[in-house]
Amino acid sequence: MDAPIPAQTIEPEPDLEPSSFPFATWGPWIAVGAAVTALIVGLVISLPVFAIAGGGEYDSLGWGARAAIQLCTAIGFLAVPFVLAKEFPGGIDWRQAAGRLGFHRFEVKTAAKWIGLGFVSYIAFALVFALIFGTPEQDDIAGELGPLWSQILLIVILAPLSEEVCFRGMLFGGFRTRFPLPVAALGAGLVFGLLHYSTGISAVPQLIVLGAIFAVVYEKTGSLWPAVIFHLINNAYALTALNS
Numbered sequence: 001m002d003a004p005i006p007a008q009t010i011e012p013e014p015d016l017e018p019s020s021f022p023f024a025t026w027g028p029w030i031a032v033g034a035a036v037t038a039l040i041v042g043l044v045i046s047l048p049v050f051a052i053a054g055g056g057e058y059d060s061l062g063w064g065a066r067a068a069i070q071l072c073t074a075i076g077f078l079a080v081p082f083v084l085a086k087e088f089p090g091g092i093d094w095r096q097a098a099g100r101l102g103f104h105r106f107e108v109k110t111a112a113k114w115i116g117l118g119f120v121s122y123i124a125f126a127l128v129f130a131l132i133f134g135t136p137e138q139d140d141i142a143g144e145l146g147p148l149w150s151q152i153l154l155i156v157i158l159a160p161l162s163e164e165v166c167f168r169g170m171l172f173g174g175f176r177t178r179f180p181l182p183v184a185a186l187g188a189g190l191v192f193g194l195l196h197y198s199t200g201i202s203a204v205p206q207l208i209v210l211g212a213i214f215a216v217v218y219e220k221t222g223s224l225w226p227a228v229i230f231h232l233i234n235n236a237y238a239l240t241a242l243n244s
Contacts, residue, residue, distance in 0.1 A: 004229035021219055023100050024173030026088050028187075031174025035191060036086045038166050042076025044197045070145060077162035081170035102168035102224030111217075111226035118213040118230060125209050138200035142242050155239050160231035164214065167192045169224050172215045185215035210234070 006187065026034075046069045050056075055067040061069075085097035092100075130136070142151045167188055175184035189211030193204045218227040 018100070021222055022173050022176040023102055023104075024085075024170070024172050024177055025100055026084060026177070028178050029076050030084070030088065031171045032191075034174075035079055035166060035171050038076045038080035038170075039073075039195075040073035040076075041080055042073035045075060046072035063144060063150070067145045067150050067154060071158070074154070074158040077166035078159055081165050084170060099104070100173070101165055102173065102218060102227075103169075104223040104225075106221045106223035106225055111221050111223070111229070114217045114220045115226055115230045115233075118217050119233075122206075122210055122213055126206055129206060132204070133205075136200060136203035136206055138203040139198075142239055142240055148243065151239060151243075156232055156236045160228050160235055162232055164218075164224055164228045167195075167211060168215050168218045168227050172218065178217070181219060184220075185212040188212070188215050214220070 024031070049068045049072065050063050053061050058066070081101055082094065082097055085100040086092060086094060097163070140148060141157055145151050145154055172184055172188035175187050178184075179187065186208070189208045192211030192214075193206075193208030196207050197204050200222075214227045214231060217230055218224055221227075
């Protein structure tokens, strides 16, 4: 009598394009590694800018070189998440990769509601924080980026898009596959806030909270677009205040 063939456990294939939140198909550690990689990629592709500008410290560069470096950073924040989303696991096109990063249709009323709640929550936190610890000081990086059109392109358009893709679509998305919303949102917000420490350490706590709020808006609307819009409005307001 033949020996029975042992049963084999068949591992389910990963969902190539999740239809519900979270849309990410990677975990927290891969997300962290990819975020670090995005920073490195931005730095590496900016090295020729330093070389062409004659080297030296960042503060000694002209506005054109500084703007080019900011552009390289945005490219890193966009390129790495899209490559990760397309290749982990592979077999999908770029449109599906965008879906993994949160680019979905959204309801305008729902987006307006959560952007409004997010704005009120952030203002309330900022007021309380300022009363307790004083008004945070932040360097005016806008003035380092040349004429107004360059500031708008880099600060109001490219920064919100690239940072939301990297820190909400990729990083928060990866965190959310393992952790509950509060933990994942604060974790991604922490990375986002610390990234901006060079512009003023006292502003980091507010930026951590703002990054967490962006993450909540992303999840509650089911689309990365409302978070991008919220981020754009915030940066446009800050730029207007600096230039007024």
